[in-house]
Amino acid sequence: PSQDALAAATQRQSQLTKPAGALGELEQIALQLASLQGRECPTLQRPWISIFAADHGIAAAGVSAYPQAVTAQMVANFAHGGAAICVLARQIGAAFEVVDVGVLSSTAALPEVVQAKVAPGTANLLEAPAMTEDQCLAALAVGQAAVARALAHGADIFIGGEMGIGNTSSASALATIFLNTEVVQLVGPGTGLDAAGVIRKASLLSQALQLHAARCHTPLGALTTLGGFEIAALCGAYIAAAQAGLPVLVDGLISSVAALAACRLHAGVRDWLIFGHQSAEPAHVRVLAELDARPLLQLGMRLGEGSGAASAYPLLQLACALHGQMATFASAGVSTRDA
Amino acid sequence: PSQDALAAATQRQSQLTKPAGALGELEQIALQLASLQGRECPTLQRPWISIFAADHGIAAAGVSAYPQAVTAQMVANFAHGGAAICVLARQIGAAFEVVDVGVLSSTAALPEVVQAKVAPGTANLLEAPAMTEDQCLAALAVGQAAVARALAHGADIFIGGEMGIGNTSSASALATIFLNTEVVQLVGPGTGLDAAGVIRKASLLSQALQLHAARCHTPLGALTTLGGFEIAALCGAYIAAAQAGLPVLVDGLISSVAALAACRLHAGVRDWLIFGHQSAEPAHVRVLAELDARPLLQLGMRLGEGSGAASAYPLLQLACALHGQMATFASAGVSTRDA
Structure with missing residues (x-):
């Protein structure tokens, strides 16, 4: 497992347009797969x-x-x-x-x-x-x-x-x-x-x-x-x-x-x-x-x-897609919490 | 909901090559969809x-x-x-x-x-x-x-x-x-x-x-x-x-x-x-x-x-596919329980 990929994926998760943790286990799965695949955005196809x-x-x-x-x-x-x-x-x-x-x-x-x-x-x-x-x-x-x-x-x-x-x-x-x-x-x-x-x-x-x-x-x-x-x-x-x-x-x-x-x-x-x-x-x-x-x-x-x-x-697959494809607060122009 | 379709789907479930109930909630979902769609084998596509x-x-x-x-x-x-x-x-x-x-x-x-x-x-x-x-x-x-x-x-x-x-x-x-x-x-x-x-x-x-x-x-x-x-x-x-x-x-x-x-x-x-x-x-x-x-x-x-x-x-979708596509004990030549 890659700690660097996990850190990058965790950082990415925090910027997605949803309250922190709101996707529950789907977030954790995306992070685990990121660390296992050694990349910020994991994918599963085969x-x-x-x-x-x-x-x-x-x-x-x-x-x-x-x-x-x-x-x-x-x-x-x-x-x-x-x-x-x-x-x-x-x-x-x-x-x-x-x-x-x-x-x-x-x-x-x-x-x-x-x-x-x-x-x-x-x-x-x-x-x-x-x-x-x-x-x-x-x-x-x-x-x-x-x-x-x-x-x-x-x-x-x-x-x-x-x-x-x-x-x-x-x-x-x-x-x-x-x-x-x-x-x-x-x-x-x-x-x-x-x-x-x-x-x-x-x-x-x-x-x-x-x-x-x-x-x-x-x-x-x-x-x-x-x-x-x-x-x-x-x-x-x-x-x-x-x-x-x-x-x-x-x-x-x-x-x-x-x-x-x-x-x-x-x-x-x-x-x-x-x-x-x-x-x-x-x-x-x-x-x-x-x-x-x-x-x-x-x-x-x-x-x-x-x-x-x-x-x-x-x-x-859904966890990977959400992690890789959701907009960020910045890209979507959505206010962050307590803003 | 159709009781006839539910009965037909329930009968079909009992013949699929698995112990009764072994697919848990997926069986129940297939039966519910069968009764709602009014057919033995429900499908979901849209x-x-x-x-x-x-x-x-x-x-x-x-x-x-x-x-x-x-x-x-x-x-x-x-x-x-x-x-x-x-x-x-x-x-x-x-x-x-x-x-x-x-x-x-x-x-x-x-x-x-x-x-x-x-x-x-x-x-x-x-x-x-x-x-x-x-x-x-x-x-x-x-x-x-x-x-x-x-x-x-x-x-x-x-x-x-x-x-x-x-x-x-x-x-x-x-x-x-x-x-x-x-x-x-x-x-x-x-x-x-x-x-x-x-x-x-x-x-x-x-x-x-x-x-x-x-x-x-x-x-x-x-x-x-x-x-x-x-x-x-x-x-x-x-x-x-x-x-x-x-x-x-x-x-x-x-x-x-x-x-x-x-x-x-x-x-x-x-x-x-x-x-x-x-x-x-x-x-x-x-x-x-x-x-x-x-x-x-x-x-x-x-x-x-x-x-x-x-x-x-x-x-x-998986529940529908399992219900509709699994072999039966008879078609697959698999013995039933306590046979």
Whole structure:
């Protein structure tokens, strides 16, 4: 981030024809983007969306309202343009790709899918670590490769999304470690468990966390033991984006847990993160607080896929346009306050 | 509103490839627009923005951080495209007009301004009713005429905005009557009063409300006595839009008070209102609660001009696109829950 650009943008903001602060968060977003892009007037024109899909061994324990086959079915839906994020990508003019980083079945028959499978699903973390460390490093590299593609495309903001039946379980377990709390504080309905299902999910995750406690003392250890391939890929993408100076628009709970993991691995990542929305999944507000993040939207969304981030993107464009195109008090001949 | 279209849209929503409710407020917006447009899949393509500008006699009492001349200066800024709402209108592809419904000085030298001046500013409501009833009716008709222009243009949603130094005072006084509360509960900083200024503003408005109590027993009486010409114009526009079946996207405090006045005059108006944002001005949350309204955005904006509503417009477009373009479980071959 550039302090000079931030100072110039702050000075510009103070001269625009509106009371100071009257555009609220839209002003703050413009200033953040100015500092990230290193120029007084930021612009956004080429958003990029990578969806990482993977299966979770814990799905065998029945922690989701949907069958595990939905992961692969939704990958096909992404490939064919029918999923929510596909519609949003078209609406906001984003480049879009879906990456198989660990779907249980083969997705090779879908030419639109980027093939980067680390393994056909994680191990069931109720019984064993979800991944080996080599697998976790490979998944991080899959995210890094996605950012390389985004940069080659000329992207100016990166949106990561995920699909993986069972992944709120994985994310809740990871958040429990990163927030140093009890899993029962964080577990929610995911795609639609009822109250008994939520209690059972919390009980299973509590057992898993006891089983793996010794493996979770480092961020990489926790990610390896409790994570999903798609969560590790998002984590790797966020780190790579920050290192390349590419701003990131973060989605909901799963993405935010990946972002928190990325910040624990490299604290400098945080500067590059903009938070799109606050999910209805109860753990999200806690994870956001840990990241000191105030998302732009609170619309009760809980879909994942990058859908909350993509929905927030138009606000970033509006913030840039307001910052760059509004008249100043001097140019418009408008009196300043208390004049 | 069409119950048949609502039922068809609700049925469609249940078949889209996502967990039920996972798109949160975006689903509700799509359903509301479906019922308002009378079709299963609503679309929005031609937004229209009318900004009503007028001066307030109470500005002479120093209730604003800005001099009264700013109203006319900002009208010129609207005409020349430099104000925040002008930038937003260009970004969202909205037709845009600014209407002089009561600016103190002449705006006739600006050919872009719609000339509809009822009087050069209201009377100072600390001393006399702000308007005569004839003036109030004339201002309501100015709003009605704006909706007629929007309809002639083929607009599919109406955004009203306002500019008027002193108009948070007028709006706070009106809200005090409509909410049957004490003015001190509602007065805020407007464009930037300090704490002492807010207390003084509350004290002045309390005196005015005592002076005019007998005139404020009917909605039209309150609007005539305490309103501004731009608030009455917004009120008239909202009524006319509802009567014509044109959905309305409501902006912040001033607009919401006008919307509340409209609903008190004609209860059927409420169905046609969508609320864009929750202002940082403290009275707004109370007025929204009275209207049973949950705005889409909470971005700490407090500018007026229709800026919060225009900022929310892209979310309406996304909601329509998601509703109309997502694949269904059947068409995409995705399993339903608990399958």
